[in-house]
Amino acid sequence: MVGAEAGLPAGQRTCGHMLVRGLGVAEDRARAAGLFRAASEGGDAYGAFNLAQLVDDPDECLRLLEVAAREGIVAAGAVLADRLSALDRDEEALGWYVWAAQRGHMGAMNAAACWYRDGFGATPDPVQAVRWFFVMLAHGDGDGIHEAIQLAKAGVLDEEQIRDAGRLAGDPGAAEALIGTVRGGGRT
Structure with a gap:
């Protein structure tokens, strides 16, 4: 919690993860989303990936997943492909599946x-x-x-x-x- 309070993106992400999972603290998805957003805005790609799983806005979700993928989070590319597929954006989805596949997913x-x-x-x-x-x-x-x-x-x-x-x-x-x-x- 100290890292999150100090504004460190990795600390914010870690604290957000604890809140989403209820690990040693009461589960609080709204607070977790805020911490993931802060981590993401601080340049933490995993923060963007985690936030994408919590936001309701499909466009924001896609944007966050792409940010995370472009920063090297391979799973984000695969999830992005899944989300694009669900929106019938198959050509884009295939591109991201191949991107993630090339990286071992x-x-x-x-x-x-x-x-x-x-x-x-x-x-x-x-x-x-x-x-x-x-x-x-x-x-x-x-x-x-x-x-x-x-x-x-x-x-x-x-x-x-x-x-x-x-x-x-x-x-x-x-x-x-x-x-x-x-x-x-x-x-x-």
């Missing part, structure tokens, strides 16, 4: 892959879809590999496109494994 990787597969925010792009499914796999999440196999087996991609996806993902071995699976050399 697993949920954004999955969203980018599925959106490219299904053509939300862009025309369908199976190469980009498989690319993000490969990146997910490289990060230890195999949920998307079955989707990649289905795309390849459905003939949506040829071998060169699969190799392009592997190159874009930085994992040419995954592309060769997928090609082997499609040729009948691997199990699904």
Whole structure:
């Protein structure tokens, strides 16, 4: 509480977090929002991200999320994409999903892959879809590999496109494994 009282943005944010969660103090979302706003105005990107979760004004929420994302808060980019999607601003949403995916956000990787597969925010792009499914796999999440196999087996991609996806993902071995699976050399 001392840091918040001294006007330090990190202290304001921390105190706001305690108030939102009721950690050692009575829950007080209005006071938390005020502290997050002060932290945000003091240049604290997490303060902006936290405040975005509490404001009722959709435009202010989007602005705060973008501020936080541009300051490097990867989760803010993914949440911004979710909020833009809810407003049917799919092209912008896809851009933010890709932004967050490029920075390692697993949920954004999955969203980018599925959106490219299904053509939300862009025309369908199976190469980009498989690319993000490969990146997910490289990060230890195999949920998307079955989707990649289905795309390849459905003939949506040829071998060169699969190799392009592997190159874009930085994992040419995954592309060769997928090609082997499609040729009948691997199990699904």
